[in-house]
Amino acid sequence: MLDVNYIRGHADLVKEGMKNKGEKNIDQVDELLKTDRQWRSLVQKTDELRNESNTKAKEIGQLMGQGKKEEAQEIIEHTSKLKEQIKDLEEDLNNLKEKRDELLLRIPNVPHESVPVGQTEDDNEVFKTWGDPATDDWRKPHWDLAEEQGWIDFDRGSKVTGAGFPFYLGPIAKLQRALINYFINKATENGYTEIQAPYFINEDSARGTGQIPDKEDMMYVIPRDELFAIPTAEVPVTNFHRDEIIDPDNLPIYYVAYTPCWRREAGSYGKDVRGLNRLHQFDKVELVKMVHPDTAFDELETLREYAESLLEELDLPYRTLLMCTGDMGFTQSKKYDLEVWSPGQQRWLEVSSCSNFGSFQARRMQLRYRNENGNTEILHTLNGSGLALPRVVAAILEAYQQEDGSIAVPEVLQPFMDSQKLG
RNA sequence: GGAGAGAUGGCUGAGCGGUCGAAAGCGCUCCCCUGCUAAGGGAGUAUACCCUUUAACAGGGUAUCGAGGGUUCGAAUCCCUCUCUCUCCGCCA
The missing domain is CATH 1.10.287.40 (Serine-tRNA synthetase, tRNA binding domain)
Structure with missing residues (x-):
């Protein structure tokens, strides 16, 4: 607001x-x-x-x-x-x-002056490209690889819950656990405080971060108890300090949270939802920042750079998009998307979204700090994925497949996997 | 799930229909005194909104004692509903 x-x-x-x-x-x-x-x-x-x-x-x-x-x-x-x-x-x-x-x-946040004006995703600006997106076509898409090996079970997921709720088995389950550990460890080394959050939120929290009234259809609802399943850890973690006045000595506040995320994804279809591309439940490590207003845009850059460094250490080619005004959503004032290259599908997959909300979320939730003059002022909030798991898993499976059919484990994950190969 | 108790300012804690935005203590800030790692004295110390005004300060008003409603000329105080916390019982990872 x-x-x-x-x-x-x-x-x-x-x-x-x-x-x-x-x-x-x-x-x-x-x-x-x-x-x-x-x-x-x-x-x-x-x-x-x-x-x-x-x-x-x-x-x-x-x-x-x-x-x-x-x-x-x-x-x-x-x-x-x-x-x-x-x-x-x-x-x-x-x-x-x-x-x-x-x-x-119902009035959206105002885009920052550095944001390109545009209407659709075609107007987003390619801010940066890293690595060499492999265009050789022998690599299989991850769903073929995973199903051949019996590592991801979409059918039984559909039976037990519904489409978009897969089971992960053996090496993939372990790979996801390794990624979560790697992401959280790295974040805490970079000054983020690890936090474990509730997976359900009430209406006030949903309003605080702006899911209500703009995006309430994205969430699963638990009507009997008037709760929502979290669409992202952003919601509980940003609301953690709702209605509080923060001592400026404690700024900036950085949190890292691993949670599952649930999204209804109504209206998605086709290649977008194939395999791990788009799920109703997925795991994500989320980064949340609460900062002094003057530093918010610098904090956005360091947040983006941090998220980028994760993909670089995983040695996965990616590009960073600066989202145009028309494609960035209700609550943001500036937003970058990180897209990893999927060589098996020959397309980019969004794995992180880093946003500065300015005071927009914080005002809704009365999240304030006391300034130099002793007056209260609204804080600024940011968040970014660091990173969303399934598409990273997809990219790893595809990019790390070897000519002999085996799949290598990225070097930074090997300590967590006790292995150099999957399976 | 059952029974009971409670929710007051940064904290502890009084107040139980009028002069209460709220005693006292602690903490914090500023000043004075004194002088050596202490003590004493004084002043200040919630948030939001509206109006006036300003460069900034400031002033006036309103609301808020868990939340919402009610009774009353008047409510922190009485009544109703809800939420949360604590204790005991039950159940349970």
Whole structure:
């Protein structure tokens, strides 16, 4: 959520940002400002009446204390009318406030000036390419490899749960465990605090990070207990400090969390969902940062570089995209995507998304710090995958397959696998 | 799941219908005194929003004593609902 004060002063910038993000209801800004004006004038009126009522109530208290009951009674008659007026006004006030907040929640974050303006994924900027994407065509796609060996069982996953919930067996299960360990160890060596988070979240948390109201269809719901299965560790971990005021000495805060992630992925089809490309449940190691506003964009660069270093150490060719305004989503002000090269499929697969949300998430969740002057200020939040497992597994299977049909284990994972070969 | 107790400011903890945004203590900040690793004195010390005003400060008002609703001229105090915490029993990795 944006700062209303900011919108009041920069309505044009907000509208332009919405237009660039491909939002349709740009009129909402004007509607918001109108509602905000109405709300404020009513606040003023209501506060005045409340003031009068409070003053009279105190007088009554004093008169009662002095035993002047009759004088008190006169004032009581007057103030009981006041009370009704206040009640009416409060009802309007609540309605306006609700409408204002509702509109405010539906206005997206403004893209940073360094973000390229564009409409679709074709307008994303290739920020960087690393390694040599192998275009020789003898390599098999990972689903052939894994099913030949009986390492991933999609069919039994479908039987037991449904499509997109595979079983991983033997060497692949171990490989995933190795990746998780490698990712978490590396992150903690780089200053991140390891944190294990709940896998279900309540509605307030979903609203805090912006899954509600924008993206609620992406989540699995547990209606009986009014909970959601987490679509990413970002949600519980960022909400960890919700409604808190952080001591500036403790900034910046870095967390690394491994969790499964659940996403409904409604509307996906075809090659996008083949094999491990897109699942309803997958494992991910997530990085979350809470930082001083002045450092947020520098922190985004170090976050990106850190995520990139993981792919480099795994020796997997990748490219980094700077997402254009139209492709980056509701809550972000700037976002990079890291895509690993899948030689068996001859295509890029997204394995990390590093975003700066500015104060957008933190304002929703009242996540603040105390600045140099002792005043409270909204923190800035960032997060990035480091990394999402299944597509990394897919890339490893494909890129590390040898001519003799065996699959090598990336060097950095060998200590965790006690082996140089899979299987 | 059953029975009971509770939720107050950074912390401890009073208040149980009026002068309470809230005693006291601790902690923290500033000042004074004193002077050697201590003690004493004073002042300040929640958050959000609205208005006025400012370069910044500041001032006025409103709301908030777990959350929401109710009673009342007036609620931290009374009533209802919910959430959470603790104790005991049951169940369980």
